[in-house]
Structures are given as structure tokens and as C-alpha cells.
Amino acid sequence: MPFINIKVLKGTLSNEKKADMIKRVSETVAEIETSPHPKDNLMPHTWCVIEEVDFENWGIGGNQVTAEMLQAIVAGNT
Amino acid sequence: MPFINIKVLKGTLSNEKKADMIKRVSETVAEIETSPHPKDNLMPHTWCVIEEVDFENWGIGGNQVTAEMLQAIVAGNT
């Protein structure tokens, strides 16, 4: 019965990436939870909800995140 | 002081259904919390927030939920 909730910045995930994230994260969680048994039976009981947060609503270190800040982080320019 | 949070799929609740859900769930929670005392005094301290989640952001068993999947579940065709 794992319930996974992932908050990400809005606009950073295409629908294809969302599908991929839901699939792989759910499989990983169910696999570890049931190991050494196979994960198959727990899969239908594994839920994953993605929440998209506006940049202006997410603060790090007291500052609102911007697209430039995110790009700089991903590029390692921080 | 109960705080109730209900995540549902976006578009599945009309405003009328939201009002009904908030009313009945809040009353049930306050009633059980205060029983055998009456729930009235706890009601103003009972909050209920509904969160609507896009279908593509909700995964069950590693798959994004679709309107067809939800209809099949409600109809018992699963």
C-alpha cells in the first residue's frame, strides 16, 4: 500500500516524463517493499501522485525559484 | 482540530458534490472525534481541503489513470 507523492516545479515534466516517472518509481518502491518476494502483487496497491508547483510558490533558502536558477543548478553553475 | 485532506481526480466532482463531501465528511469526523459528546462545538475547528489531481499526474500500479480506466472501475469492468 505505498503512497508516493512527488512535488516538482510546474512545466519541467512532459507527459511522457510523467508516465516514465510514475512507472519506474512505483516499480522501485513496490520491489523494495516486497523483496525478496516478487513485486507484481503489490503493484496494483502502489499509488503515485505528482504535484506540480508554480516556480513563484517554491522557495529555497528564502528565495523564490526561477527558471534561471533551475537551469544554473542543472548546469552546475551555482 | 481535525484537518481533512481529500485528493480526487480533477473534474470528477461538481461544486455541488464538493459542498456535500465537505459537509458530510466534516460532520462524520467531528462526530466520531467528540463522541459521546455532541459534535457542534468541534465543527468550527474541523477543516476539510479537497485537492484535484490531473489524471496524467495520478498513477496506479505504475500507469497513469485515464478517464476510461476510471469508468471501467466504477462500472466494475476491471
Next chain:
Amino acid sequence: MPFINIKVLKGTLSNEKKADMIKRVSETVAEIETSPHPKDNLMPHTWCVIEEVDFENWGIGGNQVTAEMLQAIVAGNT
């Protein structure tokens, strides 16, 4: 696929009350979500998680809640 989360003060719900709350709130949410269809098929897809919060971790109006404050609220002495 409703997911219900209920935060309550720790120690205010017996196991019997928890069972009752989970049952009645889940039924109410599933019934409203599927109406006018019967709720039965959505029930297995309705989850409810209760979170118990220590009194000293819950603040109202900037003050930590106490057992006395809760009793006064339920009794209407506020």
C-alpha cells in the same frame, strides 16, 4: 481513487473510533464520487490514512494546543 488523509490530535481516537472513522468517511467519499452509480466498485480504490499529531506539535492561533484547550472547545467553553 480518492486518497483521504485525516490529521487528528494523538490520543483522541481509540482503535474502535479509528475503524469507524475510516469506514464511514471512505464510504461517504466513494458514494459522492460515484453518485448516481453505486459506490461498491470504487470502495477498494478508496484509501484513508489517519495521522496522529502530538499536542505540542499542533498550533492554533500561534499557541500549542493543550488537552485543556481541547476539552474547553468540545465543552463550548471558549
Next chain:
Amino acid sequence: MPFINIKVLKGTLSNEKKADMIKRVSETVAEIETSPHPKDNLMPHTWCVIEEVDFENWGIGGNQVTAEMLQAIVAGNT
């Protein structure tokens, strides 16, 4: 590593107010968490996410909040 989540009614915070809230709340939490040490080093590890909730999705005492109800509360007319 504090993670702060603030749910507010949608439309009640300008972008300027959001920036101010993220800044001041993050600083307060980091300051108390690290005291008597200075908060500076914990700041980059302090996150704050604001969630904006539609009025019709927020219930108090079993009733959906309205703009009139919020104005009455702020004005003290309750």
C-alpha cells in the same frame, strides 16, 4: 532540512506577498532550528512551498469558504 508547506486560499497572495512570506518564514524556521548558532548555513537547506487552494475546495465547519466569509473574518465580523 526543514520543509515548510503553507496552504492558503487562491488569490489572496500577490507575488510580492509570496516572496515576502517565503523569505520571512524560511528565515524564522532556520533561525529557531539552528539557534544559538547562526541560521546562514541551514538556509540553503530550508525549503518552503506555497499551495493555493480554490475557495470552493476549502471547508470550515462543513461549509465551503467564500470571499465574503474571508472578508468577514479579517474584519472581525463573525
Next chain:
Amino acid sequence: MPFINIKVLKGTLSNEKKADMIKRVSETVAEIETSPHPKDNLMPHTWCVIEEVDFENWGIGGNQVTAEMLQAIVAGNT
């Protein structure tokens, strides 16, 4: 800046499984979020919090989950 929250039943994850889950889920989320760029720079900004829920606090279909119910699900006896 992904923030991952995973609710699981209390007692089902050893410390070793927790470490594995945090590592693999964080890497998966950061990898998908940054793709086609490498995930390395986003990793320090990827947080994952596991919440352990008492069996009696988790309801499925209106019923509290039991250890027997969880074993039956994992074994496929449902």
C-alpha cells in the same frame, strides 16, 4: 528541486531497505527530471521523506489494513 514523500506501513521497511529506497527513487526522479542532461547536479536538490503509518491508521476500502491482509496481497491471495 523534487520533493518525494513515500507513505508505507510501519515495520515493513528495514533500515537497509529505507536507504535503498531513498537512493534509487531519488536517482530515478532526478534522472527523469534533468534528462537528457546528467542528474548529478540536481541530486543534492532532491529530497525524499519516508513516512511510516501504523496498520490501524491505514484504511483500504473502508477497512483497517492488517498484517494478514498485507501478506495475502503480497502472496496474491486476495
Next chain:
Amino acid sequence: MPFINIKVLKGTLSNEKKADMIKRVSETVAEIETSPHPKDNLMPHTWCVIEEVDFENWGIGGNQVTAEMLQAIVAGNT
């Protein structure tokens, strides 16, 4: 009606610090929300819940946080 939720590492806040955090954060949020009106009337409708998370349940960059890691961060030795 702001609802504030603060996740912190378990054991890092004394009861006195919790009281201080609840008081100051609630006042800050209510003040910004109601500005330029006084915050007083919104205060009773401002809730703040602190959640304490075990070190082994909190991951940063895919690694479980340790007391040593937290001390190093606060001391600036990272």
C-alpha cells in the same frame, strides 16, 4: 485560513523551540495574508502543524541524513 505544515528532523526542536516556531511562523503568515489590515482576526484561523521525521527516513541527494551530516551543515563544513 492558512494551514502551515513544517517537517523537521526528529529531536532537533525542544518543546520551547516548537512553541516559539509555531508562534512566530503563524504570526508572520497571518500578518502577510491580511496586510494592510491587522492580523489579529485571522490568527484563530491560522493553524501550524510540526511533523518530526526520523533521521533514517529523510534523504538528501539519495542519502539518509545523519546527525553528523546535520552538524556539518549547520557548522558550514560541507
